[in-house]
Amino acid sequence: MLEIKDISQCYGPHWVLKEINFTFEEGRIYGIIGPNGAGKSTLLRVLTAMEKPRAGEIWWEKKLLTQPIPEITCMWQKPYLFQTTVKENLLYGLKIRKWPQREQNERLEYLLDKFRLREYKHKYTEALSGGEGARVALARAIAPRPRLLVLDEPAANLDPGHTGLLENILKEICRAEGMAAIVVTHDMFQAKRLADITLFLSEGRLIEAGTTDLLFTQPQSEKTRKFISGEI
Amino acid sequence: MYKALELIFSGDRELYQIIGRSLYISITAVVLAGIFGIPVGLFLGLRNFRGKSIILKTLYVAMGLPPVFVGLLVFLFLSRSGPIAPYFYILFTPLAMILAQFILAFPIVVGLTISAVAGKAEMVLMTARGLGASSRQALLTLVRELKVALVTALVTAFGRVIAEVGAVMLVGGDIKGYTQVLTTAIVLETRRGNFSLAIALGLVLLLLSFIVNSLLYAWQYRR
Numbered sequence: 032m033l034e035i036k037d038i039s040q041c042y043g044p045h046w047v048l049k050e051i052n053f054t055f056e057e058g059r060i061y062g063i064i065g066p067n068g069a070g071k072s073t074l075l076r077v078l079t080a081m082e083k084p085r086a087g088e089i090w091w092e093k094k095l096l097t098q099p100i101p102e103i104t105c106m107w108q109k110p111y112l113f114q115t116t117v118k119e120n121l122l123y124g125l126k127i128r129k130w131p132q133r134e135q136n137e138r139l140e141y142l143l144d145k146f147r148l149r150e151y152k153h154k155y156t157e158a159l160s161g162g163e164g165a166r167v168a169l170a171r172a173i174a175p176r177p178r179l180l181v182l183d184e185p186a187a188n189l190d191p192g193h194t195g196l197l198e199n200i201l202k203e204i205c206r207a208e209g210m211a212a213i214v215v216t217h218d219m220f221q222a223k224r225l226a227d228i229t230l231f232l233s234e235g236r237l238i239e240a241g242t243t244d245l246l247f248t249q250p251q252s253e254k255t256r257k258f259i260s261g262e263i
Numbered sequence: 264m265y266k267a268l269e270l271i272f273s274g275d276r277e278l279y280q281i282i283g284r285s286l287y288i289s290i291t292a293v294v295l296a297g298i299f300g301i302p303v304g305l306f307l308g309l310r311n312f313r314g315k316s317i318i319l320k321t322l323y324v325a326m327g328l329p330p331v332f333v334g335l336l337v338f339l340f341l342s343r344s345g346p347i348a349p350y351f352y353i354l355f356t357p358l359a360m361i362l363a364q365f366i367l368a369f370p371i372v373v374g375l376t377i378s379a380v381a382g383k384a385e386m387v388l389m390t391a392r393g394l395g396a397s398s399r400q401a402l403l404t405l406v407r408e409l410k411v412a413l414v415t416a417l418v419t420a421f422g423r424v425i426a427e428v429g430a431v432m433l434v435g436g437d438i439k440g441y442t443q444v445l446t447t448a449i450v451l452e453t454r455r456g457n458f459s460l461a462i463a464l465g466l467v468l469l470l471l472s473f474i475v476n477s478l479l480y481a482w483q484y485r486r
Contacts, residue, residue: 081393098398099393099395102395103395104393104395105393105394106393107389107393110390111386111387111390113387113404113408114408114411123391123394123404124395127394127395127396127397127400128395171394175394175395177395
């Protein structure tokens with residue numbers, strides 16, 4: 032579905048991504064883990080075509096990806112909520128895709144229930160707490176039924192209750208709607224709970240990728256082992 | 264003061280004509296400054312190019328231009344010996360006053376739009392694009408997200424032009440019944456010793472400012 036070929040990225044003299052190759056398949060959840068400064072967020076920006084890489088190519092269904100496409104939606108770290116109501120935030124992606132009114136309403140009602148946001152439907156986003164805001168941001172990204180959902184630290188700064196809620200909803204909707212997801216997280220346990228496949232990045236390189244169970248139980252690389260055991 | 268209030272509520276025709284003319288000239292100038300200034304501000308706020316810093320410095324100087332100096336420049340430009348007089352003579356008309364006030368309002372609108380863009384643009388554009396918006400849709404989303412700041416810029420510009428006297432006096436000539444506005448009328452009536460009318464005009468000016476700012480405040484905090 033999404034293939035990245037020899038991706039490198041640099042800011043000034045500093046290379047933050049180095050020759051990364053990987054293919055993301057339909058309907059699976061991918062976790063990207065790695066220490067701070069490994070290039071995880073940069074990789075997300077590059078593979079969604081928000082940022083042009085210094086070298087390499089990104090292919091979406093055999094088409095070169097040069098700018099963001101509607102099939103991919105993102106929830107960035109510290110998500111920005113539009114200064115309007117929760118309802119309008121959730122409808123944003125549907126309106127720009129010109130969904131019929133009836134389908135917009137059905138999707139909205141479904142998301143309000145699923146994300147436990149019904150009581151906030153007409154509230155302005157400035158009045159929401161961090162956990163409520165994160166739920167709105169995730170629901171908004173999921174709303175237009177993207178084929179690939181890209182999440183950068185979706186549970187950063189959330190309490191365990193909200194984190195668990197988001198993870199459960201995410202898994203459930205991805206399975207139910209056949210949506211693929213790429214989740215960057217600094218929390219190894221979150222990657223274990225969520226991801227089918229986990230990628231380990233360090234110093235801008237893709238060190239290792241494999242099924243989450245195998246990567247955590249039998250890491251092939253010494254760096255991965257050290258990261259998992261908390262030595263780096 | 265009593266006489267002034269009596270004048271305001273008596274429905275004095277001349278007074279209301281002056282108020283109407285002031286509003287017409289200043290609102291037209293600010294609307295034009297918005298139409299041209301907001302896109303320029305968005306462009307300058309979003310794009311980086313060579314020479315941008317010089318443009319910004321010039322703009323910030325222009326934000327504080329003395330109205331009387333702007334009036335002088337517009338006067339010279341529009342006067343009989345100016346470059347456009349043979350084709351288009353508009354000195355001492357409301358059009359000349361609109362032009363002078365537009366020149367005062369434009370840098371304020373542009374400068375405040377740039378400040379608004381600098382604070383939010385990246386987050387809003389990234390979010391919109393990340394939700395599948397095209398570049399055009401993302402830009403419209405940005406404008407919508409900046410609406411409070413943009414309206415504030417327009418109100419600030421309106422506050423500056425409705426209260427200025429130097430530019431409109433020079434290019435309008437304070438012609439009674441034609442180019443006389445609130446501020447020029449205050450000057451004239453004060454000089455003539457007609458203090459009750461001058462105070463009435465001053466109160467109207469204050470009231471207008473109060474109404475516009477109250478509307479903006481109510482809109483900003485309607486939630």
